[in-house]
Amino acid sequence: MTSTKSINEPTMATTAKDSPSSIEAKGLCHSFGEGDTKVQVLHGVEFSIRRGEVIILMGPSGSGKTTVLTLVGCLRSVQEGSVQLLGEELNGASETTLTQMRRRLGFIFQAHNLHESLTAAQNVGMGLEVHGIRGEAAWRPASERVLELVGLGERIDFLPEKLSGGQKQRVAVARALVGNPEIIFADEPTAALDKKTSKQVVSLLRRLADERQTTVLMVTHDHRVLDVADRILMMEDGRIVEEKSTSESIEIPQ
Amino acid sequence: MITALLAKVFGRLPIGWLQLRHNLTRLVTAVGGVTFANVLIFMQLGFMNALFETSVMTHRMLDAEVIVASSDFRSMREANPMPRSRAWQAMTIEGVEDVIPMYLGQMFWTNPLTDDTTQFRVIGVDPDQQVFTVPKLQAQLSQLREPDTALVDRKTRDFDPEIEQQLAKGERLEIEMSGRRLTLIGMFAQGASFADDGSLIVSDQTFLRLFPQRKPGTPTLLLLKTDPSWKPETLAATINQQFPEADAKAFSKSAFIDAEQSYQARQTPIGFVFGFGVAIGLVVGLVIVYQVLSTDVQDHLSEYATFKAMGYAPRFFLSVVFEEALCLAALGFIPGFLITNVLYVIAAKVTSLPIEMPWSRPLFVFVLTAVMCTASGAIATRRLNSADPADLF
Structure with a gap:
């Protein structure tokens, strides 16, 4: 099972160019509310992301970034338009399909959403139990390795209440990475982190993209991290208005 | 120790138990509620059985294999x-x-x-x-x-x-x-x-x-x-x-006892009155456990939503809440059973009724409690299952 492999163990690398598209959105529309209070937030969003790309989604608040992220991340049912995720159509997908799909994704939320009753290692372990790796003995080594990777080797058995905001966020990152997801979705992942840790987290995501062809879709306002992206999609009023390519000027920080 | 045991039983991290243990006040309240319901049910069953039993005390003393009575x-x-x-x-x-x-x-x-x-x-x-x-x-x-x-x-x-x-x-x-x-x-x-x-x-x-x-x-x-x-x-x-x-009818001794008891069950309100008491006990327990479990689910909604986003299926949440329900049932049962044993002795003294604890009754009450807690748990997860994870954060 691939999910048991260590995160820093390189898998076969293919170039981004000939890999199939990872996420493809066409005519994606979405509204909240019903009747008179119905507000349309997305008006035909279209984009395509290849495997192994790091994409940043930017735009003013209320432009629909998070809605896009939750729609393509299987966290919200698609109302109108089409989303092809890893070759699977999400519009009209059954709850079972969505659950299956979610296991192939990694999510880093703005709020860490760690379970307060579980230690850092157990929180990360939950990311492996979902793949059928049951029992602390089974997931403990992988959990420790990923926590070390995000610089929390000393905090493995701490409950969230004993961790700082930045440390909690890094546990959440570790939890998202531990299952070796094919796509990582991140919503403001660096909001609670200082400059140094932000750099560490985003360069980790960049490395995953380069070494294991993990696709990364990130919503952020953080200008410090823009340089890791292959492309930046700008959103405004529920549409993608501009696309910037940064790949020429990119420097991968080590 | 409980954690390790539950991990074996459920074959996963016992989140439910860890969650209950984390909030001690809530755990104590819930266990208290279950204990109370248990004692109530035990006492009702104790009185009911004692009353049925008193009607056949003379029957049991008879040294005969077959008894003939008028038809x-x-x-x-x-x-x-x-x-x-x-x-x-x-x-x-x-x-x-x-x-x-x-x-x-x-x-x-x-x-x-x-x-x-x-x-x-x-x-x-x-x-x-x-x-x-x-x-x-x-x-x-x-x-x-x-x-x-x-x-x-x-x-x-x-x-x-x-x-x-x-x-x-x-x-x-x-x-x-x-x-x-x-x-x-x-x-x-x-x-x-x-x-x-x-x-x-x-x-x-x-x-x-x-x-x-x-x-x-x-x-x-x-x-x-x-x-x-x-x-x-x-x-x-x-x-x-x-x-x-x-004009006469023969019974084996046990059939004779059964005939008397079934007459008592039919002709006296004993069965109804105490059966009603048992039902009240169950409802009280159900309400308390439901309150506790649904508050608990509510408080952990964003964590559960995260789990759902990670790919956990609805039955996972059901099993977490069942795990909590079973923990509450078991933890509430132990003090309930001990308190009941003391109350039985006191009540037997006061009423001169033969109030005793047959081996099957704790089993019956425990199963009843577990069913009650599980039902409460099932009701408590309804909202979680129907929602998109994104709506729960």
Whole structure:
């Protein structure tokens, strides 16, 4: 099972160019509310992301970034338009399909959403139990390795209440990475982190993209991290208005 | 230790238990609620069974394999006499070794010193026969050959302690009952029932003097001693076939007890009243556990949404809540069971009822509690299952 492999163990690398598209959105529309209070937030969003790309989604608040992220991340049912995720159509997908799909994704939320009753290692372990790796003995080594990777080797058995905001966020990152997801979705992942840790987290995501062809879709306002992206999609009023390519000027920080 | 055990049982990290343990106040409240519900249910069942049990205490003491009563028998209290000739007939049946007639009646006695009235079940038997299974009682039976003497139930409801002391010292006590002098010469232990305050055992001769309207040839019951190689049920069926006029009916001892208890269940409100009490206990527990579990689910909604986003299926959340429910059921049951045992002793003392804990009752109550907690848990997760993860953050 691939999910048991260590995160820093390189898998076969293919170039981004000939890999199939990872996420493809066409005519994606979405509204909240019903009747008179119905507000349309997305008006035909279209984009395509290849495997192994790091994409940043930017735009003013209320432009629909998070809605896009939750729609393509299987966290919200698609109302109108089409989303092809890893070759699977999400519009009209059954709850079972969505659950299956979610296991192939990694999510880093703005709020860490760690379970307060579980230690850092157990929180990360939950990311492996979902793949059928049951029992602390089974997931403990992988959990420790990923926590070390995000610089929390000393905090493995701490409950969230004993961790700082930045440390909690890094546990959440570790939890998202531990299952070796094919796509990582991140919503403001660096909001609670200082400059140094932000750099560490985003360069980790960049490395995953380069070494294991993990696709990364990130919503952020953080200008410090823009340089890791292959492309930046700008959103405004529920549409993608501009696309910037940064790949020429990119420097991968080590 | 509990964590490791639950991890084995559920084959996953026992999140439910870790979650409960994390919020001690909530855990204590919930366990308290379950304990309360358990005690309530245990007490209701205890009283109900005791009342059913008291109605057959005399039945259980009888040293007979088969018992013959009048054909319209429903309850010992209302049993009609039958012709004595049935006794001779029963004797002729193969497998029957001995037949002992027994007379039953009710009689009031007013204690002249306290003015308290006691209703006795009066049992009249031949003092030379082996009638009772209780050795201490059977040993005293021969003393009843002396006319107008009686053995009295020391567990009679509100039994005068002075009389008890006097009899315990071996002294005799004369009382007056329905215009006749009766001498109490000994005691036995049976207990009060729903219908009677206690029992009085006399010889058949004394019985007929106390109840002059009863003809000597009309016993209430026939106690049949049988050859052990015959099954009592088979023998009872044979006897029923052989009684020509269908004015008497034979029961095996256990069928006789069952007949009395089912009559009590049908004819008295005992079953309904206490069954209702059990239902109230269940509802109280259900409400408390539901409150606790649904608050708990509510408080962890964003964590659960995260789990859902990670690909956990709805049955995972159901199993977490069931895990919590089972923990609450088990943790509440232990103190509930211990408290009940103490209360049973106290209640038995106060009411003179035989309140006991049969082995099957804790099992029954635990299963009931577990079902109750699980149902509460299932209701508590409804919202979680229907929502998109993104709506739950």
